[in-house]
Structure formats: C-alpha cells, structure tokens
Amino acid sequence: MWEKFRDAIRDKGGIVQMESCVERVFRDGNRITGVEIRQYADGKETTQRLAADEFISTMPVRELINCIEPSPPTEVMEAADKLKYRDFLIVTLVLDHADPFDDNWIYIHSPDVQVGRIQNFRTWSPEMVPDADKASIGMEYFCHEGDGLWETTDEELIQLAAKELEKLGLANADTVVDGAVIRQKKAYPVYDTEYRAALDVISEWISSLENFQTVGRNGMHRYNNQDHSMLTAMLAVRNILGEKHDLWNVNVERSYHEEFVTEKKSEKNSIEAA
C-alpha cells in the first residue's frame, strides 16, 4: 500500500526521499525554518539542508525535542527526557509443514517461555507465505534495546524461538528449516506515571509553533493503531489547508480502536491489539 502511495506522490511530481534521516530541526522563534537530513546512498553518507513552509513530523517526540535548534525551553527538554519506549523483536520461523494453528495470532501468558505473542502470517494473507507447503510463524518478544534478548545473536534467537514453539506444543523444533530476526526500536510508547504530565508540557509547546505539527504513534507518544495515526496525518494536512483540528485531542477515547461484541454478555468491549 505504501509503495503505491509513494508512486502516486511521485507521479504527481512530489518527492519522496528514502534512506534519509532528519537529524537537526532549525527554528526561528516559533517558526520552523528547515531540517538537516543525513542520507545514505551507494554506500556514501551525505548531509543536506532543506527549507520548507510547513512541516509534519512522525519522529519519536523525545528524539524530535532533542534535535531542535535553538533548543526548546528547559521544561520542555526535561519533559522530553521523561518519555520512555519499549522495543520489540520478531523471530520469523519457517516450518516444513502446514500451519500449526488457524488463528491470526495467539497471546502467550506462560511464565515458562519468553515469547509474548505468536503470529501465523498466512492467516493475515496467503501472499505473506510464498511457499504453500511451508508455514511462517512470527515469535514476538517484547524487550528493551540493549537488554539480554536484544543483544542475543540472530542464530541463538532462532534456536530459542524454535525451542519455545515446541515447549508450547505447537510444533517440533526440528521442523524449523529457516528463520530471520527483525529488531524494531521504539515499537511502543510507554505509559508510566510520568508520561502524561510530560506530554502535556511538550504538546503545549509544539502547538505554539506556527508551521510545525506532529502526527502518528511516536510522533504524539500515543499507543495507537494505524487508523488513528493516519487520521492525525490527514487532519494535519487539512490544518495546512486552513481547517482547524486539535490533533492532540483526536481519539482520546480508547473505544475508537477495535471493537467486538462478546457472545455471552453482548456488551461492547474494546481491545488494544497492537
């Protein structure tokens, strides 16, 4: 979907610059004037400064506040340093047989294993598993960058995941024929006792900027799904076109997420599944 989106922008004459990381954000009073990006192309690193009239950011809030020059007021800097993140890694295992279960995913609560959730990719879409004779299973581990799990080698993680799959009675470890590990930093914004007050200080300051908006999950330090992230981005664009939306108050109701009706009570509950 996003590749099609990128192509549509390019077809209309827009520029989508990949492999580019914003490292500095420049401001003049309450206007943002430009950004400096570091680019990686053909094995070379270059930096480039870009100016613009309007900015929308999806950078993690803590990172953003720390790269604005001149720095925001001290209380905003201190608030940003209070925001915390949870990281995540997924060990994808290829099994030489049919899917071990029919569900999309299973949450694991057993203290006997470290895996927190298991994905069955084919049930999301057959396109995700190119070989119909094999299964593809994602063993998800919630961790912190730099902790024991994060630092474990890919090979050891694949062995651990295979062993845990067997321990849970889902498949024998020796049916694992291949595996790959993806580490995702800042997968989850952490809601602790400090984050709300800190975010209030930060959002108030960001709202005082004339031409700069933050959107999305880490961009607003909000534990939201894709639909909400996209909605904040769409409203940010409408703000640039003259509408007035308070992005910090979009989807404050958790029931917006994913809803289901329980069979027994027939009452609405909401779940957070991401």
Ligand SMILES: Cc1cc2nc3c(=O)[nH]c(=O)nc-3n(C[C@H](O)[C@H](O)[C@H](O)COP(=O)(O)OP(=O)(O)OC[C@H]3O[C@@H](n4cnc5c(N)ncnc54)[C@H](O)[C@@H]3O)c2cc1C
């Ligand atoms: C394990 C997991 C499972 C999930 N499952 C679901 C699900 O089933 N359904 C659902 O709706 N949601 C799900 N989510 C949530 C969903 O992924 C997020 O809500 C959504 O991706 C947030 O969109 P975003 O644009 O805010 O952030 P992202 O998708 O993270 O995009 C932010 C972008 O900003 C870029 N960026 C950051 N810093 C810089 C910088 N300095 N310079 C340049 N670029 C930068 C990043 O590279 C990235 O491309 C899941 C999340 C996780 C972690």
